[in-house]
Amino acid sequence: MAEENRPGQSTLFSSLRKKIVFKFMLISFPFLIIISVLISILTPYWYRREALRALEDKGRSIALIAAHSLAPAVVFDDRQAMEEVFASLSQSPVVDYVFVFDSTGREVARYQRTREVIINPEEVRRSGLLPSNQHLNQYQQISVEGKAIGYVAIGLSLRDLNHLLGHIRRVIWLSAVIIFLLGLVIIYFLSRLVSRPLRQMARTAREIAGGNFSLRAEVQTSDEVGVLARSFNTMLDELEASLNKLKEARETLETRVEERTRELRDQVAQKEAIAQKLKESEELFRNMVETLGEGVVIVDRDENILFANQAARRIFNDFEGKLEGRNLKEFTSPQQFELIRDQTHRRRQGLRDVYDLELTLADGSRKTVIVNAAPEFDPNGQFVSTLAVMTEITERKKQELALSEAKQRLEEVITELEKRNEQNRLLLEMGDNFQIAGSEEEAIEVIKRYALKLFPEEGCLLYLRRDRGKFLELSCALKPPSPPVDLLEVNDCWALKKSMPSFFQDPEKDLLCPHLKGSLPPNQMAACLPLSSAGETLGLLVFFCCPEKSKSARGPDFLETSRQKKDLMLSFAQRTAMSLANIKLQQSLKEQSIRDPLTGLYNRRYLEETMDRELTRARRAGQPVSVIMADLDHFKKINDFYGHEAGDYFLQMIARTLQRAVRSEDIVCRYGGEEFTVIMPGLSLEKALARAEMILNSVRHLELVQGNTIIQNITISVGVASYPEHGERGLELVQAADLALLRAKKEGRNRVRAAGKDQGET
Numbered sequence: 001m002a003e004e005n006r007p008g009q010s011t012l013f014s015s016l017r018k019k020i021v022f023k024f025m026l027i028s029f030p031f032l033i034i035i036s037v038l039i040s041i042l043t044p045y046w047y048r049r050e051a052l053r054a055l056e057d058k059g060r061s062i063a064l065i066a067a068h069s070l071a072p073a074v075v076f077d078d079r080q081a082m083e084e085v086f087a088s089l090s091q092s093p094v095v096d097y098v099f100v101f102d103s104t105g106r107e108v109a110r111y112q113r114t115r116e117v118i119i120n121p122e123e124v125r126r127s128g129l130l131p132s133n134q135h136l137n138q139y140q141q142i143s144v145e146g147k148a149i150g151y152v153a154i155g156l157s158l159r160d161l162n163h164l165l166g167h168i169r170r171v172i173w174l175s176a177v178i179i180f181l182l183g184l185v186i187i188y189f190l191s192r193l194v195s196r197p198l199r200q201m202a203r204t205a206r207e208i209a210g211g212n213f214s215l216r217a218e219v220q221t222s223d224e225v226g227v228l229a230r231s232f233n234t235m236l237d238e239l240e241a242s243l244n245k246l247k248e249a250r251e252t253l254e255t256r257v258e259e260r261t262r263e264l265r266d267q268v269a270q271k272e273a274i275a276q277k278l279k280e281s282e283e284l285f286r287n288m289v290e291t292l293g294e295g296v297v298i299v300d301r302d303e304n305i306l307f308a309n310q311a312a313r314r315i316f317n318d319f320e321g322k323l324e325g326r327n328l329k330e331f332t333s334p335q336q337f338e339l340i341r342d343q344t345h346r347r348r349q350g351l352r353d354v355y356d357l358e359l360t361l362a363d364g365s366r367k368t369v370i371v372n373a374a375p376e377f378d379p380n381g382q383f384v385s386t387l388a389v390m391t392e393i394t395e396r397k398k399q400e401l402a403l404s405e406a407k408q409r410l411e412e413v414i415t416e417l418e419k420r421n422e423q424n425r426l427l428l429e430m431g432d433n434f435q436i437a438g439s440e441e442e443a444i445e446v447i448k449r450y451a452l453k454l455f456p457e458e459g460c461l462l463y464l465r466r467d468r469g470k471f472l473e474l475s476c477a478l479k480p481p482s483p484p485v486d487l488l489e490v491n492d493c494w495a496l497k498k499s500m501p502s503f504f505q506d507p508e509k510d511l512l513c514p515h516l517k518g519s520l521p522p523n524q525m526a527a528c529l530p531l532s533s534a535g536e537t538l539g540l541l542v543f544f545c546c547p548e549k550s551k552s553a554r555g556p557d558f559l560e561t562s563r564q565k566k567d568l569m570l571s572f573a574q575r576t577a578m579s580l581a582n583i584k585l586q587q588s589l590k591e592q593s594i595r596d597p598l599t600g601l602y603n604r605r606y607l608e609e610t611m612d613r614e615l616t617r618a619r620r621a622g623q624p625v626s627v628i629m630a631d632l633d634h635f636k637k638i639n640d641f642y643g644h645e646a647g648d649y650f651l652q653m654i655a656r657t658l659q660r661a662v663r664s665e666d667i668v669c670r671y672g673g674e675e676f677t678v679i680m681p682g683l684s685l686e687k688a689l690a691r692a693e694m695i696l697n698s699v700r701h702l703e704l705v706q707g708n709t710i711i712q713n714i715t716i717s718v719g720v721a722s723y724p725e726h727g728e729r730g731l732e733l734v735q736a737a738d739l740a741l742l743r744a745k746k747e748g749r750n751r752v753r754a755a756g757k758d759q760g761e762t
Contacts, residue, residue: 028187035183036176044169051161055094055136059156062092063140067152070100071142074150079109086111089154096135099124099153100142108150113157124153134158201229208236295369295390298376301348301383303328303340315369315392317361331359347375348383356393368397416564423568426453427575434579440464443583447576448476454572458565459544463488464580465537472496472540481544482519488540495528496537501573502528503566520544527566529573533581541573596670598648599655607669607677611730614667614681618723625681625723626688629737630658630695632674633715633749642711653704654716661695675741677734685722685754692718692752700750715750717741726755 066089073081082100089095090113097119098111107121123130127139135155142150295312299305308316308323316323316331329337336358343353352374359367369390376385430450437443444462451460459479463472472488492514495502504510504526512520513528520526524544531539545565594606602610611627618625632638632654639647651674658668658676667679678695680688696718704711719740721727726736736755744753 028183032180032183032187036180039179040169040173040176043172044165047168048161048165051165052136055156055158055161056138058094059136059138059154060140062089062095062156063138063152063154066098066154067140067142070152071144071149074100074102074108074142075144077108082109094156094160095154096157097124097153097155101125101151101153103149105151119155124155125151130155197226197229201232205232295392297388297390298385299328299388300385301344303337303344306385312390315367315390316359317363317365331361333358333360336360343371343373344386347373347386350375350377356397357390367392367394369393420564423454426450427571430572431575431579434575434582437579437583440580440583443579444475446579448478451476451478451572454568455543455545455565457545461542462539463542464539465490475539479544480519481521481524484519484542485515488515490537493528493530493540495530496540499530499532499537501530501570504528516542527569529569531573531577531580533577536581538577538580538584541569541576543569599652599670601655601659601676602667602669604669604671607667607671607679607734608730610667610669610679611733614679615723615728615730618681623682624684625679625733626683626685627721627723627733627737628678628680628688628692628695629671629719629721629734629741630676630678630692630716631718631741631745633717633745635674638711650704650714653702654699654714657698657702658695661698662691677737683722685720685725688720688722689752689754692720696750696752717744717749718752719744719755720752721755 066085069085069088070082072078073085086098086109089098090111096113099107099119099121100109102108105125110121112119119130119135124137125139127137129135130137134157136158138154138156140152140154141148142152293311295315296307296309297305297312298307304325304327305323308318313319313321313323328340332340339355339357343355346353352372354370354372357369357371359369361367369392372389372391374387375383376387378384427450430446433446433450434443437446444464447462459481460476461474461478461480461484462476464475465472470490472490474484474486474488477484490496493502494511494513502513504512504516504520512526516526516528527541527543527545529541529543530537531541594602594609596603614625617623632650635647635650638650651670654674654676655668655670658678662668662678662680665681666683669677669679671677680691683691696716699714699716702712702714704714719737719742721733721736721740723733727733740753740755744751747753
């Protein structure tokens with residue numbers, strides 16, 4: 001103990017005894033703090049929770065009693081009874097206020113012990129602590145026979161409880177401090193007791209470190225410290241024996257060192273001779289490499305250049321002799337450097353390779369070299385460097401690239417020619433199909449079919465003009481970007497107004513046609529191509545193309561493709577316009593050949609063609625066909641009295657009357673002169689006679705104005721025949737109806753007569 005009290009051991013951190021004790025105390029210090037803090041926090045919390053629970057039970061009992069006592073007073077609105085209940089409740093020192101509400105929530109009465117505390121009636125409508133934490137509120141329903149008639153709110157003061165809790169907290173904090181200090185004292189003495197054997201071993205170790213190897217640690221216990229002391233003594237025994245052996249070995253080693261020194265001197269002399277020969281060989285090799293026409297480079301495992309001959313320096317444009325030490329990464333792109341790293345990995349495996357490498361030099365120029373690479377290993381078999389022989393092939397690569405580009409351009413031209421040949425073939429095929437098409441509907445089907453083949457990625461709209469009107473009707477819509485309009489006014493399209501094609505490259509900048517505004521996406525191009533022939537507008541083709549191309553992606557190739565598509569669209573539009581014009585001309589010629597030019601009705605030629613067709617259909621369907629023959633009475637007198645122009649006008653008005661009086665499926669023809677014929681498919685004889693009477697009455701009521709004269713009492717005579725009663729062929733029916741017409745004339749005109757079964761009298 002005298003040694004522990006020496007002046008040199010007075011400092012806390014210089015004494016081993018105090019260090020160990022201090023560490024034990026540091027380990028226990030957080031646990032003491034945690035225990036003290038938990039006691040000082042949890043105990044007041046637990047006490048307050050239990051006190052609040054007890055106060056809440058008490059408040060619940062008081063609220064139930066008050067609700068029971070206030071029930072009659074609330075029912076009869078007895079204020080005096082309520083005051084008596086309030087007086088009874090005020091006897092309890094914890095009751096600070098009482099509020100009574102009726103069933104609607106209206107405050108009926110209240111009691112407050114003191115007016116210093118302001119109570120908000122809205123806050124007391126629930127049970128629990130008020131926001132001020134000064135009162136515990138009990139909100140209880142007042143009921144009579146299970147029916148709620150009101151509510152009572154009773155506030156219990158927390159002043160006494162809070163005062164008591166403050167006193168308890170102070171006592172608990174004082175207790176926690178006492179426990180903490182007492183724990184520190186106990187831990188200090190326990191630490192001294194536990195660390196005593198360790199301190200004794202420390203003193204022994206210090207003396208042994210001073211050179212006294214005869215000392216041994218005292219073993220007094222059989223615990224871990226005793227085991228440590230015994231192990232320490234055993235280690236000292238072995239250490240002493242080892243020191244003796246080392247002393248003997250040192251003497252032996254000194255003798256061997258002297259012998260080995262002599263041997264090394266001889267070896268050094270031999271190596272110096274060998275090094276001189278190697279130097280001469282290396283100088284010879286360097287001279288040979290420098291005179292080579294190929295570039296020779298040696299790089300280490302990290303791609304740093306160790307050696308380069310003059311040819312290699314010319315390849316790398318190194319005219320100042322600063323190539324050594326630089327990394328190949330400085331002369332290559334990331335992709336080419338990755339190729340070098342892959343090749344170095346193969347060199348590590350002992351493989352040799354020949355490969356092409358592209359160098360990017362400081363001035364921005366590029367060179368292509370063929371690299372013949374071989375690995376170099378040290379005597380231990382470890383990879384150390386790569387020997388590379390480089391041959392520049394930049395010009396040859398340029399020639400190969402030029403040939404490759406020429407080949408690619410040729411293939412593109414061939415592909416484009418094949419594409420154009422296919423387009424021309426389709427256009428010729430479309431023209432052949434247009435010649436076969438006999439109607440506008442068939443022509444539209446041809447347009448749809450070949451538009452899909454020639455423009456698979458584009459949308460297409462076809463508008464056709466009917467009877468030279470102001471509007472164009474939508475006849476075909478293929479993949480439009482948005483629902484198209486069904487009717488298009490001629491003035492709503494710039495192309496139709498100018499009679500020239502309009503192409504819209506940029507919807508945001510170009511002047512769009514009114515019918516395209518709002519329906520064309522931002523990145524989509526459009527084209528309006530008028531279909532015209534001989535100055536007459538037949539229709540309009542609208543194309544929507546390139547929906548996937550943004551403005552930034554529209555390069556030279558895109559513009560060239562757009563130009564080609566424009567030419568193809570124009571060719572398509574021209575052929576379409578020619579076809580529609582031809583079909584329209586054919587239909588016009590056909591109409592002229594089957595129409596009467598004066599009345600616009602079908603002529604006798606069309607009557608004969610139609611009659612055979614309708615009879616064939618009637619036989620197949622088992623239905624009747626009726627024929628009406630009508631003749632204008634006294635037409636010669638009208639011509640002689642009013643003139644031929646009036647006669648023509650009379651015939652036109654009779655034709656219009658006939659057209660209005662028959663069904664849409666009936667066929668009205670001018671048979672000749674003032675004679676008219678009506679073919680009525682599917683109409684029996686009786687219904688045909690009724691329809692003939694209707695026609696007769698319509699003509700009777702006609703009033704025609706000729707100059708200043710109003711002509712009335714116009715009449716016609718009508719004959720009716722029907723299939724199969726009056727004939728199996730068209731000529732027989734017409735003859736039967738004509739005979740019936742003659743009979744109507746003979747009987748006085750202005751009447752209807754049906755044909756007989758043998759085409760005679762009925």
